[in-house]
Amino acid sequence: MKPLDISKMAANPPTRMGVAQLTRLAFEGKDLGEIWNRLIETVRRQPANAAPVMDLSVLAQLMGDQKAGAALQQGALQVQRLYRSQTAIGSLRITVLALAGVSDIGANIPLEFLLSGSDVELITLYVSPEASLPNPLPAHDVAIVALGYADGMVDTLEQIEEIAGRWPRPLLNPPDRIFKLQRDEFYALANGLPGIRIPKTVRVSRQTLSQIGNSNIAPDCLLPGARFPLIVRPVDSHAGRGLEKLDTVDAIAAYLDQTIEAEFFLSPFVDYRDGDGLYRKYRVVFIDGKSFACHMAIAPEWKVWYLNAGMDQSEDKRAEEAHFFATFDENFAVRHAAAFEALMRTVGLDYFGIDCAETAEGELLLFEGETAMIVHDMDPPDVYPYKPAQMRKVFSAFTAMLHRHAQSDRAQAA
Numbered sequence: 001m002k003p004l005d006i007s008k009m010a011a012n013p014p015t016r017m018g019v020a021q022l023t024r025l026a027f028e029g030k031d032l033g034e035i036w037n038r039l040i041e042t043v044r045r046q047p048a049n050a051a052p053v054m055d056l057s058v059l060a061q062l063m064g065d066q067k068a069g070a071a072l073q074q075g076a077l078q079v080q081r082l083y084r085s086q087t088a089i090g091s092l093r094i095t096v097l098a099l100a101g102v103s104d105i106g107a108n109i110p111l112e113f114l115l116s117g118s119d120v121e122l123i124t125l126y127v128s129p130e131a132s133l134p135n136p137l138p139a140h141d142v143a144i145v146a147l148g149y150a151d152g153m154v155d156t157l158e159q160i161e162e163i164a165g166r167w168p169r170p171l172l173n174p175p176d177r178i179f180k181l182q183r184d185e186f187y188a189l190a191n192g193l194p195g196i197r198i199p200k201t202v203r204v205s206r207q208t209l210s211q212i213g214n215s216n217i218a219p220d221c222l223l224p225g226a227r228f229p230l231i232v233r234p235v236d237s238h239a240g241r242g243l244e245k246l247d248t249v250d251a252i253a254a255y256l257d258q259t260i261e262a263e264f265f266l267s268p269f270v271d272y273r274d275g276d277g278l279y280r281k282y283r284v285v286f287i288d289g290k291s292f293a294c295h296m297a298i299a300p301e302w303k304v305w306y307l308n309a310g311m312d313q314s315e316d317k318r319a320e321e322a323h324f325f326a327t328f329d330e331n332f333a334v335r336h337a338a339a340f341e342a343l344m345r346t347v348g349l350d351y352f353g354i355d356c357a358e359t360a361e362g363e364l365l366l367f368e369g370e371t372a373m374i375v376h377d378m379d380p381p382d383v384y385p386y387k388p389a390q391m392r393k394v395f396s397a398f399t400a401m402l403h404r405h406a407q408s409d410r411a412q413a414a
Helices: 018-027 032-045 051-062 066-077 151-164 175-181 183-190 206-213 251-257 315-327 337-347 387-413
Strands: 082-085 094-101 120-127 142-145 202-205 230-234 244-246 263-268 279-287 290-299 351-358 364-370
Touching (some): 183 202, 183 364, 279 337
Parallel strands (some): 094 142
Antiparallel strands (some): 082 120, 230 244, 351 364
8 A cells, every 4th residue: 555645635534443333343242353354355445545454453453463453553554644433423513633642442542432422523643753743734623632641652742742832723631741640650740639549659670670579679668668569560551461469579570470571660559448348449530620430340359440340240239330320429529529629630631530449548549540541331231221321421521521622712713
């Protein structure tokens, strides 16, 4: 495929199936091999169309082949860096331009989910330091920096930051604020805010972690007051990849034997079990200065994700999550109002999320802050009848934020 000039495609970028649609199909148990073959046939018939190649990249990742997914994405982006997603229904009212990072499918804000069924057209521009931003930019009403923080995205964020102040339309989630969400930076940002407890997080090299394992360095030299167990994870890991609890100093060597990463985040373990012995982890997103519940996962193990919590197998757990949703604004959000307000003010992003819990003392226990946390409506409504309304509430708030900024910009221009 011959590389194309993005300016020639800006008026009518190719439409892809996209991450949300393909993930839904995988979640529903559809035959991904059949979809793969259909996309291959489309590529054969339309060799200049990069959209199906981008979809093949997503499929490869969903099927567990990250290397092939990255190669397919790279090939598509050499041809086209601008894509339209199938998010809107009915009449289009505004267009949002997403500035995305060149990375895996979990590295950017899940905008296709957030805008599903809306009146907002989504155009995604993949930004890379190897290629300058198009001039002029594609027409849009609002832009949003979609990529989350990662070491590999620093140069891209800096590239956007160079022209952020001269952006012709409202630019949401400015890059300088995203830098604050790196795990150790987030600790420095949130520590000391009212009603918040956040474990100190430090970045360590493989050599330093090994020296702790050899008892040449005591943990409290890096984490004052810390003792085992410790929590370790590779830098830039997502979805719990490489996340482990090190119960003793001897566990470090075994952990390093199983990973090739060069740098890690290290923090003390906080036992956040409730009185019934279960761990409860909450995902909350902040949209335009307001908090919204996204999920509540309940599990007997400290390492909690929604998919491993067995929520679909427990009516009691689902009933508790339904109650959490129904009472969030009057209960959880009120209990942590001071913490939420301070966090939103200090982080300063238009959209971001947190994973959190509650301590026995009633504090908000923060695990991480991120813009690219998965937020979706794929859970089957026959099992989770309370979820569609809650996620529609989240999606509507996100769409309303985009409209508010677009209308404000138009009013100023009038």
